[in-house]
Amino acid sequence: MxxxxxxxxxxxxxxxxxxxxxxxxxxxxxxxxxxxxxxxxPAYVLDEADFRARARAYRQAFEAAFAAVGTGVDVYYAGKALLTVAVARWARDEGLCVDTASGGELAVALRADVPGAAIGLHGNNKSDAEVLAALDAGVGRIIVDSLVEVQRVADLAAGRGVVVPVMVRVTTGVHAGGHEYISTAHEDQKFGLSVAPAADGGTSPALAALEAVLARPSLRLLGIHSHIGSQILDPSGFEAAARVVLRLRADLAARTGVLVDEVDLGGGYGIAYLPGEEALEPAPVAREVAGSVAAVCAELGTPLPRISVEPGRAIVGPxxxxxxxxxxxxxxxxxxxxxxxxxxxxxxxxxxxxxxxxxxxxxxxxxxxxxxxxxxxxxxxxxxxxxxxxxxxxxxxxxxxxxxxxxxxxxxxxxxxxxxxxxxxxxxxxxxxxxxxxxxxxxxxxxxxxxxxxxxxxxx
CATH class of the missing domain: 2.40.37.10 (Lyase, Ornithine Decarboxylase; Chain A, domain 1)
Known part of the structure; x- marks a missing residue:
């Protein structure tokens, strides 16, 4: 671009x-x-046409790449990068969904008339008020981050008399990014549930959480979520993470008979901050990720899931x-x-x-x-x-x-x-x-x- x-x-x-x-x-x-x-x-100045062009480029590139391998994709604008009412509207105008990480971000997306079904809610420590706001808005996904949260979201949904679609965030052990603070898939950090076996050699926390979701009638297991970091300039990490997540998906199916419909591979696509630096371009990275997903599913003998990705910085940063x-x-x-x-x-x-x-x-x-x-x-x-x-x-x-x-x-x-x-x-x-x-x-x-x-x- x-x-x-x-x-x-x-x-x-x-x-x-x-x-x-x-x-x-x-x-x-x-x-x-x-x-x-x-x-x-000081003033923050946004080039609106540039933002829209980047949002459109990511959507078109990923749609084309995944259509070529036989599945669909949703591109979520990661609102944590910058979310205002106008920015949320721009993202939606260009065909993107909106990912939020707090009740405040959720409120901004709703003020922008983003449909609830096109919104996701993240967070490692969501309050009851935030979860209830998401339920009332009919969000398309709540990404649960711990076993405790599985139970809490299920209870709140049951109290509202609704069934809520959830994804379970997992840590793959594949981590990437420009700094330790923005690498989010190594084990020793606050996000997600590890796919590695438990300390006693038993079921991994990730698999245990997925099975716990299946056991709660007020939850619908939409899929598995992974995010490996931010400001990533080498796309090979996405391939490695996809392999881990898709194998976890197959393992869950073997244990329970449930093959989840969706996999979210997160975002973190790097941009150029200094003259001479090269950003990740949407089309090549989309083709590489799509090819990796198709290849791993072929190896595992599982049908392709629907994929979602979450570029934020890559759209609004430049x-x-x-x-x-x-x-x-x-x-x-x-x-x-x-x-x-x-x-x-x-x-x-x-x-x-x-x-x-x-x-x-x-x-x-x-x-x-x-x-x-x-x-x-x-x-x-x-x-x-x-x-x-x-x-x-x-x-x-x-x-x-x-x-x-x-x-x-x-x-x-x-x-x-x-x-x-x-x-x-x-x-x-x-x-x-x-x-x-x-x-x-x-x-x-x-x-x-x-x-x-x-x-x-x-x-x-």
Missing amino acids: PTGGPDAAGAPWSSGVRRRPDGEVEVAGVGVAALAADHGT AGLTLYTVGTVKPVTVSDDDATFTRLYVSVDGGMSDNIRPALYGAQYHAEVVGRASGAEPVLARVVGKHCESGDIVVHQVMLPGDVRAGDLLAVAATGAYGRSMASNYNGLTRPPVVAAVDGTSRVLVRRETLDDLLGLDLG
Whole structure:
């Protein structure tokens, strides 16, 4: 999938980002100066057409790949990456279902008129209120995460007099991703039930949970769910995980006579954050996953299940950027491994409150001065925020024009995923707005918080 960029081919910007002849950058035909004037900074800016194109590309690629091997597929937009009412509507418009991970995300999807049947509810510690809200909405699936939850969801469904479709989340032992915190299929973590035999050599927790679901009349076992991590750039992990899950499906059928209808292989498809990085493209990864599923089912002698996948970051991450205004700029002399050099610290009017990922697990981003052209020689810079933390780093290392100065507009690429959804009010900063740009116009999807919003929660 092509990516645009203000300066270099392959830079990680949305397809609607361009640098004008005068040096100013525009997003979907809207100049950054106008965006800053109309909406202030910091601001999350989403390229709506780019988001829609990526959603459509994933749906079409996976539908074509799985149709070719003889089964169907559902693509769920993983709302944890970024979920607003408009974003949920965009995803649904493009034929995607919506995956939620809390009662709040469920409420947003319902406010966007996403049908309950097209919504899934995740979570390793769902409250009774969240489960009941899902039951009342008629969600298409609740992904249960423990044996205790199997019993609890069954009891709540029985109390409502309904039969709820559930999937059991399993940990396959196949893990992938850019950091330990976002790898989710190894054994020593909070998600899912292991497919490995129990400590006493008995039935695996995953198989025990599947059988427990079958034993409860208020539950309908829809299928098995697996998710191996995030920011995955090597698709071989999906093949390995599919093999484990499909074998578990066959084992369950051999024990109970029940061959579940669906298998969810999760998401975690990686994107490009830095110039020169290559993202996973929808069509090749879809063909590889579909081929693996077909091959394993042929080996096992089982019919193909319906498949579901959950790209979130891969759709919204590249579609977004964060626009900042530069404040303090100062050179700092650094000594490292017997070398001495100067690093320019460029402070912006946001920071870890609007993008915690660099501080949380060292995530790397790319930034550029976007409000003007510059002929100055580039210098080594670090973009930092305004918070009272030395770890408040937005971009660890980037080359910026040597004449970068207070008042410049600076944009950080590929921040559509997890910026707003993980944002905070640290140091009393208000969270930025989410602004959509399309066809030369912009509009606010989520307004900027105000000090009145903050003070309104404080009862004194």
